[in-house]
Amino acid sequence: MSVEGKKQVFICAGTGCVSSGADKVVKKLEEEVKRQNLEDKIQLIPTGCRGFCEQGPTLVVEPSKKFYRQVQPEDIPEIVEKELGKGESIEKFFYVDPNTDQIVNSYEDICFFSKQTRISLHNCGFIDPTKIEDYLERGGYEGLKKALSMDPEKIIEEVKSSGLRGRGGAGFSTGLKWSLCKATPSDKKYVICNADEGDPGAFMDRGLLEGDPHSIIEGMLIGAYAIGADEGYVYVRAEYPLAIENLQIAIKQAEEKNLLGKNILGSDFSFKLHISAGAGAFVCGEETALMASIEGERGMPRVRPPFPAQKGLWGKPTNINNVETWSNIPHILRNGAEWYAQYGTEKSKGTKIFALTGKVNNTGLVEVPMGMTLREIIFEIGGGIQGGNKFKDVQIGGPSGGCLPEEMLDLAVDYETLTEAGAMVGSGGLVIMDETTCMVDIAKFFVNFSQAESCGKCTPCREGNKRMWEMLERITKGEGELEDLDKLEQLALTIKETSLCGLGQNAPNPVLATLKYFRDEFVEHIEDKKCRAGACQDLLTYRIDPDKCKRCSICARNCPVNCITGDKNTPYVIDEEACIKCGACMERCKFDAVLLV
Amino acid sequence: MCEECRELVDPKEVKLEEVFAKYKNSKGALIPILQEAQEIYGYLPEHVLKLISQATRLPVAKIYGVATFYAQFRLTPIGRNVISMCLGTACHVRGGAKVLEAIEKEAQVKDGQTSEDGRFTLEIVNCIGACGLAPVISINSNVHGKLVAEQIPEILAQYE
Ligand SMILES: Cc1cc2nc3c(=O)[nH]c(=O)nc-3n(C[C@H](O)[C@H](O)[C@H](O)COP(=O)(O)O)c2cc1C
Ligand code: FES
Numbered sequence: 001m002s003v004e005g006k007k008q009v010f011i012c013a014g015t016g017c018v019s020s021g022a023d024k025v026v027k028k029l030e031e032e033v034k035r036q037n038l039e040d041k042i043q044l045i046p047t048g049c050r051g052f053c054e055q056g057p058t059l060v061v062e063p064s065k066k067f068y069r070q071v072q073p074e075d076i077p078e079i080v081e082k083e084l085g086k087g088e089s090i091e092k093f094f095y096v097d098p099n100t101d102q103i104v105n106s107y108e109d110i111c112f113f114s115k116q117t118r119i120s121l122h123n124c125g126f127i128d129p130t131k132i133e134d135y136l137e138r139g140g141y142e143g144l145k146k147a148l149s150m151d152p153e154k155i156i157e158e159v160k161s162s163g164l165r166g167r168g169g170a171g172f173s174t175g176l177k178w179s180l181c182k183a184t185p186s187d188k189k190y191v192i193c194n195a196d197e198g199d200p201g202a203f204m205d206r207g208l209l210e211g212d213p214h215s216i217i218e219g220m221l222i223g224a225y226a227i228g229a230d231e232g233y234v235y236v237r238a239e240y241p242l243a244i245e246n247l248q249i250a251i252k253q254a255e256e257k258n259l260l261g262k263n264i265l266g267s268d269f270s271f272k273l274h275i276s277a278g279a280g281a282f283v284c285g286e287e288t289a290l291m292a293s294i295e296g297e298r299g300m301p302r303v304r305p306p307f308p309a310q311k312g313l314w315g316k317p318t319n320i321n322n323v324e325t326w327s328n329i330p331h332i333l334r335n336g337a338e339w340y341a342q343y344g345t346e347k348s349k350g351t352k353i354f355a356l357t358g359k360v361n362n363t364g365l366v367e368v369p370m371g372m373t374l375r376e377i378i379f380e381i382g383g384g385i386q387g388g389n390k391f392k393d394v395q396i397g398g399p400s401g402g403c404l405p406e407e408m409l410d411l412a413v414d415y416e417t418l419t420e421a422g423a424m425v426g427s428g429g430l431v432i433m434d435e436t437t438c439m440v441d442i443a444k445f446f447v448n449f450s451q452a453e454s455c456g457k458c459t460p461c462r463e464g465n466k467r468m469w470e471m472l473e474r475i476t477k478g479e480g481e482l483e484d485l486d487k488l489e490q491l492a493l494t495i496k497e498t499s500l501c502g503l504g505q506n507a508p509n510p511v512l513a514t515l516k517y518f519r520d521e522f523v524e525h526i527e528d529k530k531c532r533a534g535a536c537q538d539l540l541t542y543r544i545d546p547d548k549c550k551r552c553s554i555c556a557r558n559c560p561v562n563c564i565t566g567d568k569n570t571p572y573v574i575d576e577e578a579c580i581k582c583g584a585c586m587e588r589c590k591f592d593a594v595l596l597v
Numbered sequence: 598m599c600e601e602c603r604e605l606v607d608p609k610e611v612k613l614e615e616v617f618a619k620y621k622n623s624k625g626a627l628i629p630i631l632q633e634a635q636e637i638y639g640y641l642p643e644h645v646l647k648l649i650s651q652a653t654r655l656p657v658a659k660i661y662g663v664a665t666f667y668a669q670f671r672l673t674p675i676g677r678n679v680i681s682m683c684l685g686t687a688c689h690v691r692g693g694a695k696v697l698e699a700i701e702k703e704a705q706v707k708d709g710q711t712s713e714d715g716r717f718t719l720e721i722v723n724c725i726g727a728c729g730l731a732p733v734i735s736i737n738s739n740v741h742g743k744l745v746a747e748q749i750p751e752i753l754a755q756y757e
Contacts, residue, residue, distance in 0.1 A: 016729050019740035053729025200685025200724030238632070238669050239725050241738060279628055280668030282723065296627035298666040314624065355728060357687035363729035395686065429728075431686045445689055449723065455666075 006043045007084060010060040012125060014049030014210050015242055016364075017056035021072060022046075025057045028073040032080040042084050045134075048211020048246070050125025051365035052112055055095065060107055060125070067107035068093040098361045098383045112362045115381045117343060119351050120204075120327045121367045124211035129246050132253040135214040141259055143333035147222045148267050155226040156182065159329065162337035163349025168194055168285075168322030169400065169426050169502070171348070171415040177319060181309040182227045184317040189229035191220055192294075192313065192320040195236040195243070196278055196285035199398030200449070202429035204353035205323035207365050209236065209243035212327065213250035217260065217273065219326030222333055224271050227319050232271065235290050237278040247275055282399075282453035286501050287320045289455065300455045301501035324353055324428075344370035348414035352425065358395075358432040359386045368413075375409040378432055389434040393517070397426025399446045399453075400506030402513025403439070422513040424506075438535035439518040440525050443511045444472035450507035461504030464495040468511060475522060476536040478529040485522055489515060534596045537581050541597055544585075546571035548593035555585035555594060612637050613645065617652040627653060627663055631670055640671040668722075676711040676718040678756040680704065681735045685724030692745075693732040697721070699746035700734070703753050716757070 011029065013022045026046050033042050052058055055069035061083060068079065071093060082088040094105045107113050118124075127134035135141070147155050160175025181189065193216060197205040208216060220232050236244050251273055254260040262270045276294045283289050284299040291313045293299040312318025328350060332340045341349045348370040354377060357363050361383035368377060374394060378384070385391050393403040402423035404411070411417050415425050433442070451465035471488050474480045492508035492515075499505045515522065524530050531539040544555070544564075549571040556564040556572055563579050566572030574585070574594075586594040616633045620626035630653065634645050641664055650657045664670040682700060684693045701707060704717040711718040727733045730742025734752075741752055 015740060016727050016742070019727055019730060019733065019742045053727070056730075197726070198723070200683075201687045201728050203724075203726040203728055206726040239722070277629070277632060278667075279632065279670065280722075281666065293628065294625055296625035296663070298663055357728040357731060358690045363687075363731075365729075398686065429686070431690055433690055437690055445686070453723075 005041075007041060008043045008045060008062040009084065010045050010047050010050075010062065010125060012048075012050045012052075012056060012058045013046040014053075014207060015240075016049060016053035017058065018242075020056040020070075022057035024073045025059075025071055025076065028076040029080065032076050033084070036080055036085060038080065038084055042080075045128050047125045047127060048129045049207040049365060050211075051121065051207065052362065053365070054361070054363040065106040065108055067095060067105065067110060069095055111380050111383065112364070112366070115376065116367050117351050117369050118367045119331050119340075119343075120208060120215075120324055120353055121365065122212075122331065123215065124207055124365075127212065129211050129213055130249050132214060132250070132257065135212070139334060140214055140330070141218055143330035144218050144221050144225075144259070145265065146333050147225055148265060148269060152182070152226045152228065155222065155333070158337045159226075159332060160337075162332045162340040163344070163347075164325065164328055164332060164340065165348065165415065166322055167324035167328075167352065167428070169397070169424070171425060174321060174325055177309065177321070178223060178227055180307070181229075181317050181319040184310050186317045188231075188316045189227055190313045190316055190318040191224045191227065191229045191232040192287075192290070192318060193220055193232070193234040193323055193326055194285065194287065194290060194320055195234055195240075195323045196290060197237055197240075197323070197427065198282035198285040198453075199400075199427040199429050201357050201395070201398055201431045202355045202427040204355055204365055204428055206240050206243050207353075208323050208327050209240065210246050213243075213247045214254065215327045215330055216247075216323055217250055217254055219321075219329035220273065221259070221264070221271055222329050223319060223321070223326070225269050229319065230270050230272065232273045233276050233294055233313070234273065235276045235278060235284070235294060238280055244275060244277060251275070281455075282449075283455045283501070283503050286503060289501070290320070291318065298455075300457045301503075303500065322427075345412060345414045347416055348425075352413070352428055354428045354430050356382045356430050356432070358430075359389065359434040359437075360384070360432040361386055370414045371412045373410050373412055374404065374430075377413070377430065378409070382432070385432065385434050389436070392433050392435050392437055393439070395423075395431040395433065395442070395510070396429070397424040397509075398429050399449045400424065400502065400509055401426045401429075402509045403433075403442065403517065404513075405517045408517075422509070422516055424509070436533050436535070438476075438531050438533035439514045439521045440472060440476055440531070441533070441535045443514040444469065444476055446510035447472060447507065450503065454503060454507075458498075458500035458504060460495045460498040461500065461507065464491055464499075465504070465507050467491060468495070468508070472511075475525050476531070477538045478525065478536075480522075480526040482523070482526055484526070485515065485519070540581055541576055542574050542579055542581065542583070542585060543576075543595050543597055544572050544574055545593045545595055548591050550591050550593070552590070554588045554590070558584045558588045560584060609637050610648070613648060617649075627655065627660065628667070631660070631664055635670060639675050640673060643672075674711070676706075676715050678716060678737055679718045679720065680706075680753075681720050681722045681725065682708075683723070683725050683727075683731070683733050683735075684721050685728065685731075687724075687728035687731040688733060691731040695746045696732050696734065696744050696749065699749040700753070703749050717753070 059068040094103050164174045165171040284293045286301045289299040289301040308318040353367045393405045395403045447469045454461045456462045492511045563575040706712045706719040708721045733742045
């Protein structure tokens, strides 16, 4: 990867940056480096996601560590000439700290990166994921080599004492899970990597698969060896074509180097790895549904026990872990359990990747030690709220999680603390919301998601979530009654208690959390018929501010129901009875005279 | 095969036969077969479901059950371009609904439908993992991010 005396340019070519134009940037860079005769001095390395999606496409120049952002193809000639040719910085491409307005040129000094501890993401953005050599050079497959020289029991002990817990949501001890599967006698065992990543707003698994696929393969190899499995599956959602492609390449390379296949590295351990592409069903992230899906069935969960460790894929003992969980394994083997356990809190060890999205300045993927506060993650790493707006709440753990208001921001993020507060670590999606988000609408949004994704097997989830949605819909239309809130709460608790799988058991969480922290907003919708965020269309009234109205008539001309009147001499007025609340007047008015009240 | 016969064979069916051959001895291959069949035909026509039934020796009812369970499978033809509009959490919070409105207006389609001229099929999806750039759409797998409604006409114009 590194070549003496050459400048290296790492171009983020993850899905996020590609959609911002990274492919064209790479092509233009190649052309321009050639045209300016710099081929001997410059090495171009397209990488997976570095995490800073908001600023994409991004370039990192090594060894100077300079970080260029929002680079477009037309900027390339200048960057090649000045930065790559003469070593001159071009300030306009550097990151500006939204809190201090300072220009920062090295990525090591950007809060977004400097506050992170990257273990899982160690390689993401620093290697070409399609080259196994890059992975090997950064210590890749050392963990496997070490594992193969160890007694399988010892490996499991090591993983247990590292304190690693499942990153797929439930936070079950990984070492313990392995030991349960190992203890089940069988002639055949499987390991599975859960890469279904269905939680909207979470994309760390995708970042890992695209940016460092070998770390997942290595993790699975170590797990399979420890448990005694000789075959494995990575179940990737179909929406991630680049992840599937990079993983396919990685598997092929590992096979060529005898890191996969028969008698791996001369040992008597053999392992075959398959990719299974999902077909678009959230519930298939649930482990028993996932296995049904690999078997070619409808992805419906079944009752546990028996747990997969006893009776899993095709009836054989199976160990299933999440992508991020697997990606930690090589590092634990290589550096030791004690090293890993130095990070995190007493009960939640190590680091966790969070996906920062929503109304936050620095959207992207960040990896931090467990126990960091939400405030640090959102305001320091995330750079605060977009447009200087006021923070309202953060949704953690997706449709199964909950939202937390401002006063909970100083909570340390770990499994127990968040669950106690009514949210959950879950997959690690953090969707940040400001005053323009209505909490009743958000509760309705998540319930709608869960009722649509319910597989339909058990009644509480199939029917209960629909009824919850209907009640919330009534409230957002201004047709709710105060008793609805108690009914809603009761129904939510019943669904939680009686559903078959985690989907139904957790679907009411967003409702319960919003009711707990934002009850006044529900009451406002019901009693005052008012939505303070201005999100519930049916509760809004459009009005024209007579002082701001310049009488240009553009609103009246664009009103589809002709309910706005006025003329050159009198300010325009909206007939509230006739108004259909389409918002066309507001969109067109050039003087911000149309208000929502 | 002689030239005359070759003309009588449906090239899509030949490809489908290849798919069957590839998965002949694999366990649980129904979903990949359906995926590859859809790749060939653009959707899953009834007669293809029957062919799959013959090849896999599974009842058509079971195949239909699987095909209707997963959001990826389509039982009706699609347009030349498929627009996937994300309304996942991040995209919802960052104003996905406005973008959707603009698409519905510009392309003259609603969720799950194909425009009359066969140019666009619109589907609403839950997350395509580009949440950092919300709101996003993907058209024929090209992701467009950080959208505002005004950009839609220009973007759709790139797809004939
Ligand atoms: C409805 C539902 C969806 C789930 N989706 C995922 C997912 O997308 N990815 C994941 O890793 N785990 C998901 N899980 C959790 C898995 O069932 C399982 O606990 C996990 O893969 C175990 O791996 P871990 O111990 O490494 O976390 C989901 C669970 C439920 C109930
Ligand atoms: S929520 Fe839209 S891409 Fe993830």
